[in-house]
Amino acid sequence: GISKNGQTREHALLAFTLGVKQLIVGVNKMDSTEPPYSESRFxxxxxxxxxxxxxxxxxxxxxxxxxxxGWHGDNMLEPSS
Structure with a gap:
């Protein structure tokens, strides 16, 4: 999840304040979920x-x-299978 004073919140607020109209959210460390790449956790x-x-x-x-x-590079430059 996202912590109350974490970077995710800070960066989203900064982006909005600076006029960024569209976001893409990368949900990182999906290889570390249990099970790996857990759809429910995502x-x-x-x-x-x-x-x-x-x-x-x-x-x-x-x-x-x-x-x-990020560790494996999955879905970062090209779609993973």
Whole structure:
């Protein structure tokens, strides 16, 4: 999830304040979920982040959420299988 004073919240608020109209949210460390690449964990994070970004002015339905793994590079440069 996202912590109350964490970077996710700070960066989303900064982006909105600076006039960024569209977001893409990379949900990182999906290789570390149990089980790895857990769809339920991805959806849980998506729901939590959507709730927050809606409060600051974004439309969550227009935001792309992408499961990624920075460690393995999954979904970072090209779609993973």
């Amino acid at each position: 959806e849980e994070i998506k729901k939590e982040v959507s709730s927050y970004i809606k409060k600051i002015g974004y439309n969550p339905a227009a935001v792309a959420f992408v499961p990624i793994s």
